[in-house]
Amino acid sequence: MLKFMLSLIFMIPLCFIKKSYWMVQVMLFMMIFLFMLLGVNGNNWSNLSMFMGCDLISYGLILLSFWICVLMLMASVSIYKHNFYYKMFSFVIMILLILLYCTFSSTNLFMFYLFFEASLIPTLFLIIGWGYQPERLQAGVYLLFYTLLASLPLLLGIFYIYKNEGGLFMLLLINLNYSYFLMYLCMIIAFLVKMPMFLVHLWLPKAHVEAPVSGSMILAGVLLKLGGYGLLRIFSFLSSLGLKYNFIWVSISLIGGVIISFVCLRQTDLKALIAYSSVAHMGIALGGLMTMSSWGFCGAYTLMIAHGLCSSGMFCLANISYERMGSRSFLVNKGLMNFMPSMTFWWFLLSSSNMAAPPSLNLLGEIMLLNSIVAWSWVSMLALALLSFFSAAYTLYLFSYSQHGKIFSGGHSCSQGFCREYLLLFLHWLPLNLLILKSEPACLWI
Numbered sequence: 001m002l003k004f005m006l007s008l009i010f011m012i013p014l015c016f017i018k019k020s021y022w023m024v025q026v027m028l029f030m031m032i033f034l035f036m037l038l039g040v041n042g043n044n045w046s047n048l049s050m051f052m053g054c055d056l057i058s059y060g061l062i063l064l065s066f067w068i069c070v071l072m073l074m075a076s077v078s079i080y081k082h083n084f085y086y087k088m089f090s091f092v093i094m095i096l097l098i099l100l101y102c103t104f105s106s107t108n109l110f111m112f113y114l115f116f117e118a119s120l121i122p123t124l125f126l127i128i129g130w131g132y133q134p135e136r137l138q139a140g141v142y143l144l145f146y147t148l149l150a151s152l153p154l155l156l157g158i159f160y161i162y163k164n165e166g167g168l169f170m171l172l173l174i175n176l177n178y179s180y181f182l183m184y185l186c187m188i189i190a191f192l193v194k195m196p197m198f199l200v201h202l203w204l205p206k207a208h209v210e211a212p213v214s215g216s217m218i219l220a221g222v223l224l225k226l227g228g229y230g231l232l233r234i235f236s237f238l239s240s241l242g243l244k245y246n247f248i249w250v251s252i253s254l255i256g257g258v259i260i261s262f263v264c265l266r267q268t269d270l271k272a273l274i275a276y277s278s279v280a281h282m283g284i285a286l287g288g289l290m291t292m293s294s295w296g297f298c299g300a301y302t303l304m305i306a307h308g309l310c311s312s313g314m315f316c317l318a319n320i321s322y323e324r325m326g327s328r329s330f331l332v333n334k335g336l337m338n339f340m341p342s343m344t345f346w347w348f349l350l351s352s353s354n355m356a357a358p359p360s361l362n363l364l365g366e367i368m369l370l371n372s373i374v375a376w377s378w379v380s381m382l383a384l385a386l387l388s389f390f391s392a393a394y395t396l397y398l399f400s401y402s403q404h405g406k407i408f409s410g411g412h413s414c415s416q417g418f419c420r421e422y423l424l425l426f427l428h429w430l431p432l433n434l435l436i437l438k439s440e441p442a443c444l445w446i
Contacts, residue, residue, distance in 0.1 A: 001052035001105050004035060008098045015090040021073070021080045024090050028070045035063060043445050045171060047108070052105040056445040057232055057301060061225055064308050067099040067431070068221035069093055072214040074424045075316050078323065079130065079212075089130060092193075092267070093214065096122035100222055104229065108160050109168040112233070114227075116190075116226055120147055122276030126215040127207060136210035139203075146203040148195035158187035166406060176237040184241040187234050194227030195286050198256020199248065201279045208275035209328075211320035216271065220278050220311035225304045228282070231289055232297060239292065246290040250376070252291070254383035257283030265397060270318040270328045273398055274311065277354065277391070281307050281362075284387060288369035291376040299368025302442040306353075306361035306432060313350045313428030316421075317343070324415050325408070335407035343417050344403050346425040353432055355395040356388075361435045364442070 005195040008031070014024050047054045054062070070095055076116050080086040096119060103115035120143070128140045128344040160183060162168055165176065178184070193200045204224075208216050235242050260280045281303065289300035320343065321333050326386055339343045353360035366388070435442070 001046045001054055002049040004031065005052070005098065005101060005105075007031060008094065008101060011095050012091065015094055016087050021086055021090060024094070025070055025073045028066065028073070032063065032066045032070065039305070048107070051108045051111050053100070053107040056106055056441055057229065060305055060441070061104045061222070061229055062101055064105065064225070064305055065097060065222045067427075068308065068312055069097045069100075070426060071312065071316075071427055072217050074420060074427075075217060075319065076130075076212065076214045077420060079176065084130070087336045090380065091213075092122045092125050092129070093218075096126075096218065103226060107170050109161065109170060111169075113155060113158055114229070116230065117148070117151055119223065119226070120144065121216055123215065123218065126218070127211045131215065132212070132213040133210055135206075139206040139210035139244060141206045142203040143239060146193055146196075146200065147190075150200070151190040153186035154190040157183055160186075161230050170236075172231060174236045177240050178238060179240055181241065181245070184238055184245065187238060188231065191227040191230040191234075192249065194230070195282050196225060196227070196279060197286055198252055198260060198283055201256075203261075204279060205272055205275040206245055208278075208315075209269065209271050213315060216275075216315040216319075217251045217312040220275075220315060221308040224278060224282055225308060227429065228285060228300055228304045231286075232301065235289075235292060242290070242292050244436060245293060247377075249290045249378070250287045250373070253283040253287040254373070254380055254387065257287070257387045258383055258390065261387060261394060265390070266395035268330050270321065270330065270333060270398070270402065271315065273394065274314045274318060277314075277394060277409070278307065278311050278386065280391060281311070282372075284384075285367050287380075288372045291372045292374045293375065295375065296372030297367050298443045299372055301445070302361060302368060302439070303365030305435070305442065306365050308420070309354045309428050309432040310350060310360070313425055313432070314354060317347055317426065319420055320417065321402070324413075325411055327396045330401050331344075332408045332410065333402050335403075337403045338407045339411065340415060340417060342422070346422070346429070347399055347403055349429050350425070351399040352396050353429070355392040359433050359436050361432055361439070361442075364436050364439055368443070413414060 011027055014020050040054055040056050043055055045053045045055045079089050099115050099119040106112040124140050127136050196204050207219060257280045260276050262272050264276045285300045285303045288296035320329050324334050353362055356362040358368045370384055
């Protein structure tokens with residue numbers, strides 16, 4: 001694992017060489033290929049080195065981080081074209097990728113916390129440095145304070161474990177079983193905010209709307225998954241407390257998901273709608289995860305991977321429209337089928353994946369989560385039915401309102417997409433729909 005981290009560190013100087021923007025991207029594609037050859041089988045940790053290791057959960061999420069970071073460079077060509085500090089931009093992305101790689105491959109609980117927090121800083125730079133509106137400062141402060149405030153109890157919890165056990169190696173903590181409610185609360189609250197759970201989700205839409213396309217992609221694609229990953233790791237030693245108190249979080253997640261779906265239906269901003277839909281999707285993932293069944297764990301993991309690819313692709317589409325029309329409002333972005341007919345096809349493909357239509361990976365994740373939550377309590381069927389229905393409703397609203405109807409009279413040009421944009425969307429869509437053919441790793445890692 002250390003060899004990949006060193007490769008990433010030694011790629012940093014590439015960011016500062018003149019006109020090597022694409023070189024960085026090509027090298028990252030090569031790294032993805034090499035990492036895929038690593039191959040991880042079952043739930044066993046492999047490739048252990050200093051403080052790093054890799055099991056199946058880490059493997060999938062590291063691969064997702066690599067993939068999204070490469071596509072971020074591809075999506076942000078306007079920064080390169082207008083010479084808007086593009087060297088610094090690729091440097092920030094490389095630092096973020098290194099921190100995410102370290103977060104997902106840490107075997108030590110404290111190192112995990114350290115990198116988990118550190119990944120905030122490059123994200124903050126992306127939002128404040130390359131965002132659009134002046135409100136991006138407020139969005140950055142929201143992001144920072146929500147996450148930092150919730151993370152301090154986690155640090156105390158980690159110190160408590162260290163004091164009691166004398167070590168923080170994740171593999172050795174599996175047999176622990178704490179029965180201390182405050183400890184449980186300290187350990188999970190940081191991850192609930194990061195997911196984000198309904199009630200502590202207010203930082204997310206703000207950060208998304210103000211962030212540049214690359215910031216939105218990494219936020220939706222990988223940073224929301226840090227919360228789910230943390231929960232999957234810590235519930236191995238908080239199981240008895242989880243079985244006792246998790247009903248609170250399941251209830252909040254499901255009811256919150258339904259409420260957020262209603263909120264989505266009255267958005268007038270493309271990005272805000274996609275951001276709120278992330279909260280609804282992570283709500284059902286959190287609900288399934290908190291049931292603590294193997295169906296729920298595997299379903300949450302599958303949906304995390306699927307949502308990372310799908311949501312990131314949707315933000316790319318919103319940005320493509322924004323670059324042409326100069327606005328993210330639904331009132332301006334309508335009738336886009338007349339304007340960019342070929343792009344409508346990609347809107348359709350990614351919207352259908354977003355509402356969990358076959359053959360997308362979202363469908364597999366949602367089926368597993370529905371199974372786990374209904375098996376946990378059949379009363380939750382009502383909330384799940386509403387959540388699934390309104391998930392389709394707001395996605396249809398997004399698609400039909402933006403693609404159909406009379407084109408906005410202020411847009412006086414005809415524009416097709418670039419090959420780069422079609423490739424970008426294809427690289428989001430392909431793994432999202434091909435991974436369902438090889439879904440055993442997602443389902444059998446427990």
